[in-house]
Amino acid sequence: MTDRILKENVTCDIPRQVPGSGVPLTEVEIRGLWSIQASRDHDLNSLAQAVLAETPRFGEMLCRDALRWIYLWPHKAYLRSTEISPPELPADCSSMLTDISHGFCELSLKGSNPLEFLDNYTSVDLGTAENTTKRNLRCLLGQYQIILWWDDITEVHILVDRSYAQSFRDYLDILFQRWSATCP
DSSP: OOOOGGGOOOOOOOOBTTTTTTEEEEEESSSEEEEEEESSSOHHHHHHHHHHHSOOOTOOOOEETEEEEEEEETEEEEEEEEESSOOOOGGGGGGGHHHHHEGGGEEEEEESSSHHHHHHHHHOOOOHHHHHEEEEEEETTEEEEEEEEEEEEEEEOOOOOGHHHHHHHHHHHHHHHHHHOOOO
């Protein structure tokens, strides 16, 4: 069990300025992102076992080499890759994958603990997950549906629909200015 972040112990050493923006946020190129839909004949666990040699639990993220398995829905998962082509799959499972890389924007928020910033504005309690590695979750940040994941609390990745990525970025700029003004 992890401890809750105490607001008295929070420091504001996320960089306040990045050239051209108030938020230390950068866009990450998505080389490969696929939605994997379970079917009556194939479940997600057997496909994960074939691709990653592990069986994920619901809500868990698995990583192997260039692959990241994000399992946030009961019958669907996302598979992210640093490669453009999908991984080797059993022949009868290829119909389970749909390329969705063109529909999303990935952003990277870096700092000493970007979760403390995001915890103020998301629909989940990020404080309880602060020290947990290889975490992921789906939540709201304001009115925006996002997916967060991190291997280390110094860098949090945000996956947002591309159609409102610029609006989301502008919204984060405003939130970051508000948050920075409250830090001592």
